[in-house]
Amino acid sequence: MLDYQTWLSLPPLILFVTDLVIRVVALFVVPRNRTPTSGTAWLLFIFLLPIPGLIVYLLIGTNRMPRGRREKEERVIAQMQKAAKEDAKQFGSDLEGLPPGLENIEKLGLDLGAQPMMAGNRAHITYHYEESIAAMAAAIREAENYVHVEFYILSHDHATHDVFEAMREVVARGVKVRVMLDHIATMRQPKLSVTTRMLDEVGAQWCFMLPVRPWRGQWQRPDLRNHRKILVVDGRIGFVGSQNMVDASYNKPGNLRRGLKWRDIMVKFSGPVVSSLNRVFMGDWYIETGELLEDSPPRVADPVKPSDLLDCQVLPSGPGFGEENNLQVFIALMGTASKRISVTSPYFVPDQAIMYALRAATARGVEVELFVSETGDQPMVYHAQRSYYEALLRAGVRIFMFKPPYILHSKHFTIDDSIAVVGSSNMDQRSFNLNMEVSMVVRGAEFVRQLDEVNAYYHDNSRELTLEEWQKQPLRSQLLDGLFRLTSALQ
Secondary structure: OOOHHHHHHHHHHHHHHHHHHHHHHHHHHOOOOOOHHHHHHHHHHHHHOHHHHHHHHHHHOOOOOOHHHHHHHHHHHHHHHHHHHHHHHHHEOOHHHOOOOHHHHHHHHHHHHOOOEEEEEEEEEEOOHHHHHHHHHHHHHOOOOEEEEEEOOEOOOOOOHHHHHHHHHHHHOOOEEEEEEEHHHHHOOOOHHHHHHHHHHHOOEEEEEOOOEHHHOEOOOOOOOEOOEEEEEOOOEEEEEOOOEOOOOOOOHHHHHHOOEEEOOEEEEEOOHHHHHHHHHHHHHHHHHOOOOOOOOOOOOOOOOHHHOEEEEEEEEOOOOOOOHHHHHHHHHHOOOOOEEEEEOOOOEOOHHHHHHHHHHHHOOOEEEEEEEOOOOOHHHHHHHHOOHHHHHHOOOEEEEEOOOEEEOOOEEEEOOOEEEEEOOOOEHHHHHHOEEEEEEEEOHHHHHHHHHHHHHHHHOEEEEOHHHHOOOOHHHHHHHHHHHHHOOOO
């Protein structure tokens, strides 16, 4: 039997052994399949705070999905690949006619995202928030068979009311309306119960994406998000972009108090590529509900001017696809630039590869510009982003800051005069590693011209940041920027 003194010595001994075991095991487990930056950040966190660090690592240290979900994702990607081969035979772009380098990028996107580049599409950009919502409501009212709605945040409020009414109208005449919304993101929105009740009232079939409800057996890393923004009507009209289905203030008291409003873009597509976009929705619907929807054949766009028809490729990304597949395509595209690169991203926290790609571009004489917001809505990301400004400015990148009280939330970039990417993906580690995203790679001078008009609007409402101004940042800001840059590596 242990004496009193022995009992007193046990807790410190147990704590010491536990501490030692955590540190040793972390050295073997944490760096595996991680970037050196991410692995170093996690090890530093665990070594400084072993027990809290272990708890946080167990919660958000891996983006690996539960086995059942992974099996569904594998089936979805296999189906996409099979459909892609059939679509490419009839609607695939003439790869030999693509600009130098783009042919290989199309093959890369097909290999990583399971979708081909499709010819014969049309697109129209809307960058005024309320006009985008009105355009989507109008498209829903044209539905004859189905409406597929998938948004990171979907909320019923005064701004989105007409979209819900449009869904109600088409359901009343027999149209199937299916809706998906991210669970955690939507839970954070005011009046969640109003939104779910309205979905029931209009007669939509709906479900949460990536639900975190352990009591129902639904669990995965709790900070994983389905960040996609998709609307498909009958397989002939599709919307994709950066805008959530919510008021421009997100109805949050802090935003209302500061007068913050979001600025986004949504792009309306018609043509064969809409079928690819619909398959992304179908895959997510199957993963969340177990229901496999019937595929609809691609449809040819009705051209006004054949020269305006676009080559488009849908690029879905996330833990279920290739490792950082959106990042790989983005870097490859930047490598083809010979004249200019224009990037717009609200959360620009690049990894080393993006920084190298931009430095290499400016070094070979390419003009590079970056549009960001002058103010931020997420302090940690805002400061992490600022920590890259000096290096970017020294490399010759021009930085334009969209003026308050607006948050520039658009996510797109252009390469020279004929290639662009639009979608939901930010230029940050979360979008590359954790979020389910969808991007559209577009080849066509007319589309880039439309984006140039959007960029002109940004220029008119932004001010340029100079290196001289940046070097006058107070020490407090420099410290915060550096600290939050370190936390951004904990992916």
